[in-house]
Amino acid sequence: MTVPGARLCNTTLDALPPAIVRPTYDRAGTRIGIVHLGAGAFHRAHQAVYIDDLLAEAPDWAISAVSLRSSDVRDALRPQDGLYTLVRIGEQETLRVIGAIGELLCARDERDAVLARLASAQVRLVTLTVTEKGYCLGADGLDFDHPDIVHDLAAPDAPASAIGLVVAGLRQRRARGVAPYTVLSCDNLADNGGRLRRAALQYAQRIDPELARWIESEVAFPRSMVDSITPATDDALRERVAAQLGCTDAWPVQREPYTQWVVEDRFCNGRPPLERAGVTLSDDIAGHDRAKLRLLNAPHSALAYLGALMHLATVADAMRQPTLAPFVETLMRVDIAPTVAVPAGFDADAYIDAILARFRNPAIRHLLAQIAWDGSQKIPVRLLGTIADALAAARPIERLCLPVAGWLRYVVRQAQVGVALVDPLAAVLTSTAAAASGHAHRDIDAFLAIDAVFAPLSGDARFVEALAAAYAALGNASPAAVAGALERAMQGAGR
Known part of the structure; x- marks a missing residue:
């Protein structure tokens, strides 16, 4: 002793x-x-x-x-x-x-x-x-x-x-x-x-x-x-x-x-x-970085924005939510993984399993509010690149657009309640959000004009329509509205 x-x-x-x-x-x-x-x-x-x-x-x-x-x-x-x-x-x-x-x-x-x-x-x-x-x-x-x-x-x-x-x-x-x-x-x-x-x-x-x-x-x-x-x-x-x-x-x-x-x-x-x-x-360090960016960081952002709209506090809390957790897993396995050119010997399924276990760890208090910082810098590299690759491969992008729409709804909500964004583009995002009318196409057109975030995807009619539909699906961005959008997004998840 x-x-x-x-x-x-x-x-x-x-x-x-x-x-x-x-x-x-x-x-x-x-x-x-x-x-x-x-x-x-x-x-x-x-x-x-x-x-x-x-x-x-x-x-x-x-x-x-x-x-x-x-x-x-x-x-x-x-x-x-x-x-x-x-x-x-x-x-x-x-x-x-x-x-x-x-x-x-x-x-x-x-x-x-x-x-x-x-x-x-x-x-x-x-x-x-x-x-x-x-x-x-x-x-x-x-x-x-x-x-x-x-x-x-x-x-x-x-x-x-x-x-x-x-x-x-x-x-x-x-x-x-x-x-x-x-x-x-x-x-x-x-x-x-x-x-x-x-x-x-x-x-x-x-x-x-x-x-x-x-x-x-x-x-x-x-x-x-x-x-x-x-x-x-x-x-x-x-x-x-x-x-x-x-x-x-x-x-x-x-x-x-x-x-x-x-x-x-x-x-x-x-x-x-x-x-x-x-x-x-x-x-192939770049390949490992790419896998991490898309398979770990992108789901993190999805949990952050959709989870915050559902009034959840941490990643572990979000992974206990009965509609959000299966949505994120489907997003990873069905929508993101096929777009990732993985390094030789890389087991994407095992990597996803490990990420999901990390997300569920109750001992790690990883705040969604913190992950939500700097969305204008994170969304393009974490999600928009995957969407561009999916479009090039003629794959569906509806689920991939939902966390992007979640970010925009989050920005609008923060502006409405007077909470300052932590983001290098906070001024332009807040100004755009303050003018939001709730009309999906009108709001989306205004946000897509922020070229630093959305160009060149903002010129793709397929993306514009899918993002507007996802934005509309989130409705008033209440927890019930978000849960409903997630449930509908899971229909036909095996595509």
Whole structure:
């Protein structure tokens, strides 16, 4: 038994209750082979867990977790020898102590230590989860006006940005004749590896053109895709974990049971045996992104708008609604899946099964109101592309138009009750919605004039008619009217 008030660390690890899963390898025998920039909750609940699964057979791939600015993670976990608890939340909650992080650093006040680690020949992989903002990107690659980039170009040996650190480490390695590391973005942005590579080359070109040429020819920047819902850590989680561990964990993390990591198999200096931990190695990252966008994100939007009109709060609530849940499943299997060109070996039916199980997870409180944000950006890529493909294949689009019409009815409702939209096109959407008369064709014609959302589909008479019919089917957008529209949409669902 652990001592009340004790801290999770190497010395308390063996005394944890038997139900707590813990590392099966000798942590003292591992070596740092990965530097990760952005030591937030997602990394510790996702990539670090995959690496934890591998360290027994591949001890050279432990992680140095680097925060760029905040020292909070370092200060919380360094006294714990890098150990922390992963809580998998679902019907049954499970706890597992993760030991993959062998070192914690903060670049803001330990820059020399970070650069020394990046220069070490033992490090062969640098991974990043710094969010899209952390890449300092502009419309055409690197944003050279970004304050961090301005700073780093003036002082390349004392970088503050992720790009500056990555290139500074490569610069040292080239000067010392050390082979470069692979640089792997694990942030969900389109073509993440390609965009990171372009930014690194643009930055290096300003510092040293020869360095840029070396990076271009020698360094790999694989693309990747990641997926797992990771709710924020709160005091309730800390208390729950402490009660089960018998000791304190300053920063546990939690996530749903489902997790996915797809990586382009293009490394320049060796790699961990990722496939043995369940990582999918694929040359078609765009195909996996497309499958996720259409089979996961599009149903999410359908649940958000139709569920919000039915006065439901969360995804799990929506999946308990007797007309909405079967509609969404039919939408996925019958209307969306046939339009998705899936990667080789991809099992669409199994993927849909997994998504539906995730949607039903009552432990994940995923708010429909939050998913409904930024509809003008999401609807075109999540649903309108699928509708265009269905039209090209002469497939029916009636069900596909219902969530689009649901979004428009949602926009109208928000305008009527005076609730501000969270959307970059909020002004034009609200103005259009405020003028809505309830007449389906008239309202739809007004919304279709917003080219930023609907062009070029707005010129297709088949789409215009189907969207107007779906809008009319939702009636006054009351819960009863929406339920009736869903029931009618399910008639002939086997088409």
